[in-house]
Amino acid sequence: MLADRIESNPSVMMGKPVVSGTRITVELILEKLGAGESIEQLLEEHPRLTREGILAAIRFGALAIRADVTYPIGEQVS
Numbered sequence: 001m002l003a004d005r006i007e008s009n010p011s012v013m014m015g016k017p018v019v020s021g022t023r024i025t026v027e028l029i030l031e032k033l034g035a036g037e038s039i040e041q042l043l044e045e046h047p048r049l050t051r052e053g054i055l056a057a058i059r060f061g062a063l064a065i066r067a068d069v070t071y072p073i074g075e076q077v078s
Contacts, residue, residue, distance in 0.1 A: 005056030017060060019053035022046070029057040 007020045017026040024046055032042055039054050 005053055006060045017057075019049060019057060022048045022053070024049055024053075026057040026060050029054055030061050033058070 005020055006017050006026060008015050008017045012018060013023055013025055018024055019026070019029070029042065029049075033039075033054075039051060042054055043049055043051065
């Protein structure tokens with residue numbers, strides 16, 4: 001299911017993963033949610049975005065970092 005919701009195409013947003021059928025990047029969705037915006041706010045701001053697309057972006061982000069080694073950053077994230 002994730003594969004049909006998230007796509008990466010070099011000719012769309014420089015190949016960054018986007019919600020299929022949009023130019024809305026996974027990165028943008030995660031940044032906005034991390035900044036405190038709600039799913040409902042994202043849906044209002046981006047009419048082509050769906051709840052399923054947002055959830056797929058979250059799942060994609062989780063899978064992307066699962067295999068990476070992460071290191072603490074110098075500043076505190078709140």
